[in-house]
Amino acid sequence: METLVPRPAVVFDHVSIAFDEQVVLRDVSFSIPKGSMRILLGASGSGKSVVLKLIMGLLRPDAGAILVEGQRVDHMSERMLLDLRGDIGMLFQESALFDSLTVAENVGYRLNEETDMPADKVRARVAEVLGFIGLGDFIDRMPSELSGGQRRRVAIGRAMASKPHLLLFDDPTTGLDPIISTTVDDEIVKLRDLEHDTSIVVTHQIRDAFYVATHEATRTDGQVRILPSSDERARFMVLRDGGIYFEGSGAELLALQDAYVRKFLNMTLPPW
Numbered sequence: 001m002e003t004l005v006p007r008p009a010v011v012f013d014h015v016s017i018a019f020d021e022q023v024v025l026r027d028v029s030f031s032i033p034k035g036s037m038r039i040l041l042g043a044s045g046s047g048k049s050v051v052l053k054l055i056m057g058l059l060r061p062d063a064g065a066i067l068v069e070g071q072r073v074d075h076m077s078e079r080m081l082l083d084l085r086g087d088i089g090m091l092f093q094e095s096a097l098f099d100s101l102t103v104a105e106n107v108g109y110r111l112n113e114e115t116d117m118p119a120d121k122v123r124a125r126v127a128e129v130l131g132f133i134g135l136g137d138f139i140d141r142m143p144s145e146l147s148g149g150q151r152r153r154v155a156i157g158r159a160m161a162s163k164p165h166l167l168l169f170d171d172p173t174t175g176l177d178p179i180i181s182t183t184v185d186d187e188i189v190k191l192r193d194l195e196h197d198t199s200i201v202v203t204h205q206i207r208d209a210f211y212v213a214t215h216e217a218t219r220t221d222g223q224v225r226i227l228p229s230s231d232e233r234a235r236f237m238v239l240r241d242g243g244i245y246f247e248g249s250g251a252e253l254l255a256l257q258d259a260y261v262r263k264f265l266n267m268t269l270p271p272w
């Protein structure tokens with residue numbers, strides 16, 4: 001009997017891309033199951049942001065196929081890419097809010113601009129999103145009235161407002177201290193465990209990578225808790241020299257005796 005294997009959320013099939021003479025990805029293949037989380041590590045310039053931009057069709061590969069929800073994005077028309085991006089929530093690196101817009105206008109931006117959702121429905125969705133990230137009281141504030149961590153969480157709220165099924169986080173905790181970073185990490189954990197979204201977390205903060213991989217969000221009687229989980233909840237991937245240098249669990253990554261990984265980890269491992 002044929003077994004039904006669910007379609008992966010993202011597939012890279014022998015993908016290569018170069019800029020001029022510089023090869024960034026060489027024959028890279030991987031697949032991310034629906035509802036799962038992948039953590040993408042790698043030194044600066046190793047191609048992490050390029051991977052995310054390829055998924056969104058903002059860049060096109062020189063060779064290979066890229067599938068998102070079973071659809072080829074590498075040959076997709078701009079018109080179809082716009083639809084596809086409606087189902088992807090992207091938190092860009094250094095993701096900035098629009099300073100002249102309120103929190104509500106920032107979170108509802110895409111719903112207002114890209115859909116014909118009536119204003120009261122947008123407001124309701126924005127309130128729901130802000131409730132989810134615990135910033136309901138800030139709905140009519142300006143970004144300048146928020147702390148750095150709150151601004152980053154509002155940017156996550158903006159990415160999730162249209163209920164995307166795929167979330168791409170590009171260095172979500174860059175520039176935040178470890179305590180504030182944890183509040184951002186918690187939102188990422190909640191989106192995975194409570195909304196069951198597929199997510200890719202690009203980071204060079206090993207601490208955050210292991211935090212999201214080893215914590216889980218639960219909701220009992222409307223109360224959300226983030227606790228250490230008994231099992232790992234993400235798979236790790238390390239990019240290096242145009243290829244996937246490592247793919248596996250966090251525990252496997254920590255146990256690797258490989259000189260490059262040791263050096264890479266030692267720069268950021270505890271004490272934090």
Ligand SMILES: Nc1ncnc2c1ncn2[C@@H]1O[C@H](COP(=O)(O)OP(=O)(O)O)[C@@H](O)[C@H]1O
Pocket residue numbers: 019024042043044045046047048049050051
């Ligand atoms: N649009 C582009 N044009 C030319 N070079 C690019 C472009 N995007 C990325 N690159 C180069 O590709 C390499 C990988 O970039 P990137 O994915 O941004 O790295 P990171 O892993 O730090 O996110 C870098 O050397 C960068 O300069």
Ligand SMILES: [Mg+2]
Pocket residue numbers: 048049050093170
């Ligand atoms: Mg980057």
